[in-house]
Amino acid sequence: MSQLSTKSHTEAIMGLAGAKSGDRGSPNPCEACAVRGLSVCSALEPEDLPRLDRIVSHIQVSPGQLVFLEGDPADHLFVLTDGCIKLYKMLIDGRRQITGFLFPSDFLGLAMRERYAFSAEAVAVSALCRFPKRQLEQLLVEIPALERRLLGVASNELAAAQDQMLLLGRKTAQEKLGSFLHSLLRRTAPRSKAQDRIHLPMSRADIADYLGLTVETVSRCFTRLRKDGVVDFTTPQDVLIRDLGMLSDLSGVSDEY
Amino acid sequence: MSQLSTKSHTEAIMGLAGAKSGDRGSPNPCEACAVRGLSVCSALEPEDLPRLDRIVSHIQVSPGQLVFLEGDPADHLFVLTDGCIKLYKMLIDGRRQITGFLFPSDFLGLAMRERYAFSAEAVAVSALCRFPKRQLEQLLVEIPALERRLLGVASNELAAAQDQMLLLGRKTAQEKLGSFLHSLLRRTAPRSKAQDRIHLPMSRADIADYLGLTVETVSRCFTRLRKDGVVDFTTPQDVLIRDLGMLSDLSGVSDEY
DNA sequence: GCATGCCATTGATGTACATCAAGGCGGGCG
DNA sequence: CGCCCGCCTTGATGTACATCAATGGCATGC
Numbered sequence: 091m092s093q094l095s096t097k098s099h100t101e102a103i104m105g106l107a108g109a110k111s112g113d114r115g116s117p118n119p120c121e122a123c124a125v126r127g128l129s130v131c132s133a134l135e136p137e138d139l140p141r142l143d144r145i146v147s148h149i150q151v152s153p154g155q156l157v158f159l160e161g162d163p164a165d166h167l168f169v170l171t172d173g174c175i176k177l178y179k180m181l182i183d184g185r186r187q188i189t190g191f192l193f194p195s196d197f198l199g200l201a202m203r204e205r206y207a208f209s210a211e212a213v214a215v216s217a218l219c220r221f222p223k224r225q226l227e228q229l230l231v232e233i234p235a236l237e238r239r240l241l242g243v244a245s246n247e248l249a250a251a252q253d254q255m256l257l258l259g260r261k262t263a264q265e266k267l268g269s270f271l272h273s274l275l276r277r278t279a280p281r282s283k284a285q286d287r288i289h290l291p292m293s294r295a296d297i298a299d300y301l302g303l304t305v306e307t308v309s310r311c312f313t314r315l316r317k318d319g320v321v322d323f324t325t326p327q328d329v330l331i332r333d334l335g336m337l338s339d340l341s342g343v344s345d346e347y
Numbered sequence: 348m349s350q351l352s353t354k355s356h357t358e359a360i361m362g363l364a365g366a367k368s369g370d371r372g373s374p375n376p377c378e379a380c381a382v383r384g385l386s387v388c389s390a391l392e393p394e395d396l397p398r399l400d401r402i403v404s405h406i407q408v409s410p411g412q413l414v415f416l417e418g419d420p421a422d423h424l425f426v427l428t429d430g431c432i433k434l435y436k437m438l439i440d441g442r443r444q445i446t447g448f449l450f451p452s453d454f455l456g457l458a459m460r461e462r463y464a465f466s467a468e469a470v471a472v473s474a475l476c477r478f479p480k481r482q483l484e485q486l487l488v489e490i491p492a493l494e495r496r497l498l499g500v501a502s503n504e505l506a507a508a509q510d511q512m513l514l515l516g517r518k519t520a521q522e523k524l525g526s527f528l529h530s531l532l533r534r535t536a537p538r539s540k541a542q543d544r545i546h547l548p549m550s551r552a553d554i555a556d557y558l559g560l561t562v563e564t565v566s567r568c569f570t571r572l573r574k575d576g577v578v579d580f581t582t583p584q585d586v587l588i589r590d591l592g593m594l595s596d597l598s599g600v601s602d603e604y
Numbered sequence: 605g606c607a608t609g610c611c612a613t614t615g616a617t618g619t620a621c622a623t624c625a626a627g628g629c630g631g632g633c634g
Numbered sequence: 635c636g637c638c639c640g641c642c643t644t645g646a647t648g649t650a651c652a653t654c655a656a657t658g659g660c661a662t663g664c
Contacts, residue, residue, distance in 0.1 A: 179513045181599045187513040200505060202498060207506040230495075237494055238487075244501035248457060249464040251508035256436045256444040258515035259559030263651070294612060302516030304652055309613055326612060342438045520621070551642065561622055566643055583642060 119143060123219070128195035129169050133239035141233075145225040151175075151212035157198070160209045166220050168198035173216025174291040177208045178299065188300040190250070191292065193277060197243050199223075214291040258302045261342065266301040267311045268340030271321065275331060288329040376400060380476075385452035386426050390496035398490075402482040408432075408469035414455070417466045423477050425455035430473025431548040434465045435556065445557040447507070448549065450535060454500050456480075471548040515559045518599060523558040524568045525597030528578065532588060545586040 120131060120142045131142060148171075151157055157168065160179060175192040189208055192198055198218070201207045230237045257269050271288060279285050290297070298308045315321045320337055322330040331337060377388060377399045388399060405428075408414055414425065417436060432449040446465055449455055455475070458464045487494045514526050528545060536542050547554070555565045572578045577594055579587040588594060 177509075179509060181513070181517060185517040187516045189509045189512050200502060202502045203506065208509055231491065234488065234491060234494070237491070237498065241494065241498055241501065244498065244505060245458045245460055247505055248501060248508065249460065251505065251512065252434075252436060252446045252465055255446050255508065255511055255515060256438070258512060259444045259556075260438060260442040293610095299516075305612080306614085306653080307651060310651095313613075550640095562642080563623080563644085564621060567621095570643075 119148070120146065120219075123171060125169065125171050125195035130197050130236070130239050130243060131169065133235045134233065135235075138233060141229060142221075145221055145229070147220045149218050149220050151216050151218070153212050153214055155212045157210040157212065157218065158206050160206055162206050164199060164201065164203060164206045165223050166199060167223055167226055168210075168221070169219045170194055170196045170198060171217045171219060174213040175210055175216055175218075176213050176292060176296055176300075177210050179208045186299045187302070188296060189254075190247075191296075191300070194281075197240075200240070200244055200247060213296065263301075263303055263307050263311050264314065265340055265342055266303065267308065267315065268320075268337050269342065270297065270301060271315075271329060271331070272337050272341040272343065275334075275337075286331040286334070288331065290327045290329060294326075376405070377403065377476075380428060382426065382428050382452040387454050387493070387496050387500060388426065390492045391490065392492075395490060398486060399478075402478055402486070404477045406475050406477055408473050408475070410469050410471055412469045414467040414469065414475065415463050417463055419463050421456060421458070421460060421463045422480050423456060424480055424483055425467075425478070426476045427451055427453045427455060428474045428476060431470040432467055432473055432475075433470050433549060433553055433557075434467050436465050443556045444559070445553060446511075447504075448553075448557070451538075454497075457497070457501055457504060470553065520558075520560055520564050520568050521571065522597055522599055523560065524554075524565065524572065525577075525594050526599065527554065527558060528586060528588070529594050529598040529600065532591075532594075543588045543591070545588065547584045547586060551583075 120126065120139045121136070123129075123131065126132065131139075134142065149157075151173075157175060158164075158166075170192045172194055175196075175198065176188050177190045177192065177198075178186050178188040180186045191213065192210075198210060199206070202223075230240070253273075257266055261269065274288050274290075275286075278288065282289075292300075294305045294308050297303075298305050301308070303311075312321075312323070316323060318336070320331075320333050320340070322332055324330060377383065377396045378393070380386075380388065383389065388396075391399065406414075408430075414432060415421075415423075427449045429451055432453075432455065433445050434447045434449065434455075435443050435445040437443045448470065449467075455467060456463070487497070510530075514523055518526065531545050531547075532543075535545065539546075549557075551562045551565050554560075555562045558565070560568075569578075569580070573580060575593070577588075577590050577597070579589055581587060
């Protein structure tokens, strides 16, 4: 694990260095942001946007690159504007638990503590807005609506975390896969053209580590779902939902999820 | 499950009715509160305390009684002042996942959403301060320090939830039990006389539902830990930690936990 | 074009934990 | 006091998923 850490950490620093930090010259990027209106930033009045612009910088990461490592000083907060990021924790022997996947407009680094409680690594080529924590905290004081908004984001994350605990502790492998596809559909379909298609940017190993399973079990359950006519795969990364009802049943949704 | 819900819900209402709601007559209970200084309330200046007093009411619940049910309108927030509360979610077929145990000074109802995302039920005789959400939100606007504090609480809960995901998804039964005892020790020992003793107010079934196991496995792992000299039981509810080192190793602690 | 290596899939086997079942113990109540 | 009833423990058996192992597809690079 240590060789992974150090190596990846270096990559991350290179990644950060390669970013167009500060974005001096581009006038007010936040106003034109793709996720403006969806993300935390929507809590701001248009006239407050320049204050965000002043402290934001933009970074790019490619698959496998780290945004930060568990235990790093938590100096920055992020908003994902494009791509996909995975968050994970590890045990000393290398067992890994992915605690979440982030998609555009998602907030990163909410854990407002001394150090990051998990690592963040790019799944796909991704773009993030980066805010220095100190300066953003100053903004929070001046703009209560922003703080309110963060509290709302935290609430949602907490609720999602509890759903995930239920999944990890009490659902079968089939149900886990069903729930996973179902929640992915709800999160990403609204912003895609086809309402019944899901793109899976992450590997089977990532899915396994998210659901507390192994690669083999994930694969077997997927083929089972396919043979049962619930889903179909155009490629291993592209899922077609053929029977949403069965998928919902499987995921154990009632009101939640 | 439905009969449980309705029955328990009635109990909860009775419990709430039985509480000394409003506490008219007692002048400023918050000032004398047992958990004042530990809990969210510590974010308040002494001169602001009466404003809390004005909106707080106090309720008592006995073991098995509900504080609220998943899906209920989230009209109140709580601070636990005494006892122990369990939070849980259920699947339609009755499988249950306990998402957390609360101890005195813990905050309850952080998920600031329309409806509660989980149920809260007393494990031991418990006392709570109850705040109407609307009125507390008004206070949040007027006292930014309070909102800041809530965000901090949310961060901590989020971090704890991620630790729990790692536990549920990737740890063995032994490690789960070890982690459980270890974190309980860290949470409750500071406030108890004996630094190496843990009282378990919850049943084996509750522990099982918290760790994603069965009662039998919990019991077997406990006896294993006892035979290995890691812990000892004076009663099934009272644990003596005999080898903290082994316990730490087992729980997979590095910095975290 | 072919070699290389990663990723997904599938099969054979193993095992950690669940399930089923049977006492033992202690507390509450008649 | 003694019966009853939950709760905990322990044993026997079952199973869902992990592990081990082999193969094929696809992209990358020489």
